[in-house]
Amino acid sequence: DADVTQTPRNRITKTGKRIMLECSQTKGHDRMYWYRQDPGLGLRLIYYSFDVKDINKGEISDGYSVSRQAQAKFSLSLESAIPNQTALYFCATSDFTSVRQETQYFGPGTRLLVL
């Protein structure tokens, strides 16, 4: 979905380096999420944010941090990258206008390789 963009799309880094993955959305949604996907493990939630002042840990937040700079921007940082953080990372937004109607919209993903 072009309304959710992620940069970079591909990144190779070395163990111990700090890197940042960025996500921007033009959908006007308050809620934003970061997931990672590993082969055979589905998607796992890293962090999520319901608005600019709200940050919550997901199921695998260790080794990661986030920043919600604005409604439209949600960044994921790896403070000191390690090889097992090699994965496909997705940002998502959701339109929680009512409890019956929430859906999540995903960005194109960032493929990260940590050497």
Added chain:
Amino acid sequence: DAKTTQPPSMDCAEGRAANLPCNHSTISGNEYVYWYRQIHSQGPQYIIHGLKNNETNEMASLIITEDRKSSTLILPHATLRDTAVYYCIVRALNFGNEKLTFGTGTRLTIIP
């Protein structure tokens, strides 16, 4: 969230209806059935969701059995671009349940 069971793979001829089944026998009364798909490592794409009644949108139809223990996603006229992994997700829409739990899904291959 209740667990789901899907066949690992299916084939469908181009132009025919693709019917993807999902079992969710432990579903609770407040849990919705969601379908997403992922085309070759792209971001997952929302397709449809429902609670009790059958639902239809421009992409697909969702048929939920009366006891809600299973459902079927129907792509009415499959095209080659529908080749993807399809995920059936059961999810309660309440606070504290923000994540989507993707299982292994069904890999649907559309045959020319």
